[in-house]
Amino acid sequence: xxxxxxxxxxxxxxxxxxxxxxxxxxxxxxxxxxxxxxxxxxxxxxxxxxxxxxxxxxxxxxxxxxxxxxxxxxxxxxxxxxxxxxxxxxxxxxxxxxxxxxxxxxxxxxxxxxxxxxxxxxxxxxxxxxxxxxxxxxxxxxxxxxxxxxxxxxxxxxxxxxxxxxxxxxxxxxxxxxxxxxxxxxxxxxxxxxxxxxxxxxxxxxxxxxxxxxxxxxxxxxxxxxxxxxxxxxxxxxxxxxxxxxxxxxxxxxxxxxxxxxxxxxxxxxxxx
Numbered sequence: 001x002x003x004x005x006x007x008x009x010x011x012x013x014x015x016x017x018x019x020x021x022x023x024x025x026x027x028x029x030x031x032x033x034x035x036x037x038x039x040x041x042x043x044x045x046x047x048x049x050x051x052x053x054x055x056x057x058x059x060x061x062x063x064x065x066x067x068x069x070x071x072x073x074x075x076x077x078x079x080x081x082x083x084x085x086x087x088x089x090x091x092x093x094x095x096x097x098x099x100x101x102x103x104x105x106x107x108x109x110x111x112x113x114x115x116x117x118x119x120x121x122x123x124x125x126x127x128x129x130x131x132x133x134x135x136x137x138x139x140x141x142x143x144x145x146x147x148x149x150x151x152x153x154x155x156x157x158x159x160x161x162x163x164x165x166x167x168x169x170x171x172x173x174x175x176x177x178x179x180x181x182x183x184x185x186x187x188x189x190x191x192x193x194x195x196x197x198x199x200x201x202x203x204x205x206x207x208x209x210x211x212x213x214x215x216x217x218x219x220x221x222x223x224x225x226x227x228x229x230x231x232x233x234x235x236x237x238x239x240x241x242x243x244x245x246x247x248x249x250x251x252x253x254x255x256x257x258x259x260x261x262x263x264x265x266x267x268x269x270x271x272x273x
Contacts, residue, residue, distance in 0.1 A: 005032040007076040012061070021057045023047045028073070036073035037095035039183075039225045040066040041206035051208045092226035099222045099234050106220075107241065116201040116217045117245035119176040125151035127169045127198070130180035131158050131189050137180045137203075137232060141239045147261050148247055148254040158188045166196050174198055178242070181211040182235060183223055190214070203238050 009032075012025040027047040028035045035043065043066070044051040058069040086094070107113070120126055126149055130138025135156035142154035151172075155165055166177070176199040181189055183205055193200050194214050202215035205223040212218045221238035224231030247254040265271060 004077055005029050008032040008035070008073060011072065011076065015061055017057070017060060020049050020053050021060055024049060024054060024057045033077065034095055034098050036070060036077045037091065037224075037226045038070075039205070039223065041183075041208060042099075042222045044208055045206055045220065045222070051206065089227075092224065092231070095226050096224045096231050096233050099224060100237065103221055103234050103237060110245070112217055112219060113241055113245045114249070116178075116219060116242055117249045119199050119201055119217065120178055120242070121149070121246045121249045123176040123198075124173050125153050125169050127153050127155055127166060127174055127177040127196075128180075129155045129166075129177060129189065129192060130182075131156065131186050133184075133230065133232070134180035134182045134189070134235075137182070137235055137239060138178075140236065141178070141180070141243065144240075145243055145246070148243075148250075148257050150257070155192075158186070162188065162192055163195060166192060166198070170197055176201065176216075178203070179211065179215070180204075180235065180239070181209065182232065183209075183225075183230060185210050201242070203235050203242070205235065 009029045012029075015025075017025060024043065024047045027043065031038075031046060035046075038046065040054045041051050043054045047054075055066050058064075058066040061069060063069045063072070126145065128138050128142045128145065130136075138154050138156045142152050146152045153165070153169055155162060169177070177196055179189065179193050179200055179202045181193070181202055181204045190210055193202070193211055200211075200215045201217045201219065202209075202211045203219050203221060204211050204215075205220065206212075207218055207220045209218075209220070219238050219242065221234035223234065
């Protein structure tokens with residue numbers, strides 16, 4: 001066991017913990033180098049427990065909540081690092097790279113992704129919902145999805161018209177929607193998902209995120225919380241994985257539409273390269 005793991009293990013030594021809490025402690029020790037940079041949802045996923053269990057674990061150790069415990073863990077990790085080994089920004093990027101590695105390992109089983117792709121590729125039109133922090137991700141997905149799907153409708157603004165637009169999509173024939181639901185989980189998005197009347201594929205940060213209770217397919221991809229604002233590398237990667245699976249689910253249609261787009265782009269001289 002390395003010095004960092006020993007320091008983290010000492011933090012829990014002597015504490016009276018339930019079996020679930022011992023699982024959390026064990027996971028934190030086993031992943032001591034990076035656990036200090038994980039969110040409560042990520043720790044829950046790592047230990048195979050619920051997010052509230054992580055909060056209760058922190059409180060059992062005398063902390064007001066998980067953020068306070070994480071600050072303590074970060075101090076231990078930083079104290080154990082050799083001087084000059086890396087700075088805070090480098091550690092944040094390293095933690096994000098490790099999240100991508102965990103996402104890669106999860107994608108060994110593509111059943112959920114293929115199920116999601118099947119629902120989405122058949123929906124005409126296809127609503128793509130993402131508000132606030134998730135709005136750029138919805139737009140990014142929508143931009144590329146429109147090249148292989150005939151009717152993509154990006155819903156990236158809230159307000160009183162949001163449910164109207166979902167009603168219109170359903171009336172036009174939509175059967176499924178893709179919802180990007182990222183922390184801090186806007187209530188408006190959750191309400192729209194509940195009332196959409198469509199099969200819902202959700203890209204979110206954790207299997208225990210609020211939207212998981214109402215979505216038909218949940219595709220978790222962890223969000224980095226090491227900087228002032230979250231890093232969304234994982235959810236963006238997952239979005240492109242879903243789009244790839246949609247192309248694989250209907251290869252002839254995707255290829256035809258891509259060829260049509262390229263012909264149009266060449267005729268209109270859209271791109272320099």
